Amino acid sequence: MKSIFEESTRxxxxxxxxxxxxxxxxxxxxxxxxxxxxxxxxxxxxYYGDIRIKRSLAGRIFGxxxxxxxxxxxxxxxHRNAPTAPPFRVTEEVIDLExxxxxxxxxxxxxxxxxxxxxxxWFFGKLTRKQLGQFIYxxxxxxxxxxGV
Numbered sequence: 001m002k003s004i005f006e007e008s009t010r011x012x013x014x015x016x017x018x019x020x021x022x023x024x025x026x027x028x029x030x031x032x033x034x035x036x037x038x039x040x041x042x043x044x045x046x047y048y049g050d051i052r053i054k055r056s057l058a059g060r061i062f063g064x065x066x067x068x069x070x071x072x073x074x075x076x077x078x079h080r081n082a083p084t085a086p087p088f089r090v091t092e093e094v095i096d097l098e099x100x101x102x103x104x105x106x107x108x109x110x111x112x113x114x115x116x117x118x119x120x121x122w123f124f125g126k127l128t129r130k131q132l133g134q135f136i137y138x139x140x141x142x143x144x145x146x147x148g149v
Contacts, residue, residue, distance in 0.1 A: 001074055003133030004111050004140065013140055014105050016149045022097055024147045028080045034095030036143050037104055042088050044107035047119065047136060053087055059123035067124040071134050078142040085122065111136075 002009045017037070024033040031039065045051055059066075070076055111133075119132045127135065 001071070001134050002137045002141075003130065004108070004136040005114060005129070005133040007112060009137055010108055010111060013137070013144070014108055016144045017101055017105055017108070019149045020097070020101060020144075020147060024149070026146050027148065029146060031090070031146075032093070032095070033147055034097045034100060035090040035092070036147060037097060037100040038090045038092070038095055039084065039088055040140060040143055041100060041104040041107055042090070043139065044104065044110075044136075046088070047132065048107075048110070048114075049116075051087060053085070053122035055120070055125065056123055059121075059125065063121070063124040067121075067127065067131065067135065070138060071131060077138045080146075108140075 004010060004013070020033055020037065022033065026033070026036070042051070046053070070078060114129075116132075117129050119127045119129075121127050121132075121135075124135070
């Protein structure tokens, strides 16, 4: 299964990010392409530990089952129109897409030096480095597919 911690995966993801344009439209959901790019960059800063979010009660109950279903195999993943947690919602209408893409690409590139062995996710709970790398890729891929790249 692909992981954001693999260089070849990061190269592929970055190529796809760079193909996004202001004309890119979502196949589902309500985010614009700029909102999606900013949302994903915010998520990356969360995985680096720059944003702190308390564990949710629902996550404590269902988190392990959910992450196991998402990471079950290559074809499993996130559901379309799944709710976005408030800290990751982007409501700004006007976003400089090229600037946001550069920020996101820099954050993706930085995963080459990511050194945490585990991560406490606000919903899923404790994730190993392997689980986190696979989840980050699946989340990123979910949104790139959403916008046709």
